[in-house]
Amino acid sequence: MENSNNPSQNLQELIFSLLLPIVALTKLSQTGDEIWHLGPEVGLAVALALPIGYGVYHFIKTRKLSMMSMLGLVSVLATGLITIYLWNEDGSIKPEAPLLFGVKEAIIPFILGSAILLNSQLFKSLFYQPALFNIKLIEEQVAEKKKQVGYNRALKISVMIFAGSFFISATLNWFVAQYFLSDIDYTASDSLALYNAAIAKITGWGFVVIGVPAIIISCLALWYLIQQLKKLTGLSIDEVLHAQESHKK
Secondary structure, rough: OOOOOOOHHHHHHHHHHHHHHHHHHHHOOOOOOOOOOOOOOHHHHHHHHHHHHHHHHHHHHHHHOOOHHHHHHHHHHHHHHHHHHHEEEOEEEEHHHHHHHHHHHHHHHHHHHHHHHHHHHHHHOOOOOOOOOOOOHHHHHHHHOHHHHHHHHHHHHHHHHHHHHHHHHHHHHHHHHHHOOOOOOOOOHHHHHEEEEEEEEHHHHHHHHHHHHHOOOHHHHHHHHHHHHHHHHOOOHHHOOOOHHHHHO
16 A cells, blocks of 8 residues: 655545635535536535545546545445435434434544554554665664663654644544535435535535644654654764665765
């Protein structure tokens, strides 16, 4: 599975997995005289089709599975299935929408956090990787100075800090879903459009709620790990990081 660091690809994923679906849910879902007012059913269908279509396109083009695209696809499919269950034939919506969407929004970051805690290799593939750290030199110094116990402890604590960002995101996502879905009149004539608009807000704010804590706490985990590696190995920051440059010397 690919963990892409390509800025162009990341921008495309952001556009097709987040920005365009939000536009579809808020603008296309309306009913009115404008040509783009296609109704809630079409708006939702377009919003779901965009990330699915991009995920398929990316796989055909690269023959690789992007982690972000995979998570997006899982989220989109869950949204579609939940919506099929929640929408009644008379145009009303079942009242358990906040509960189901709260669980849906919280479950992915919760699973990611749990997986990182249980599988150190996942942490290494996402965070402690040769593209950022000079792992070969670090482990040589750890072995030479007989600091394996301290090294393992530093990695374990870093894993816990990194995983913690996902648990925080899961909790915040739950409350975001409750906030935007709890005030809807599910028996109103425009309840489907209101529902789609709420999902768009949850999608947008959910991205912020996941992204901001993840960035802050990941920086904290990075800072902690670098400081511990410097202490254990006696290496400088330049030697701990930038593995490719260190290999050239």
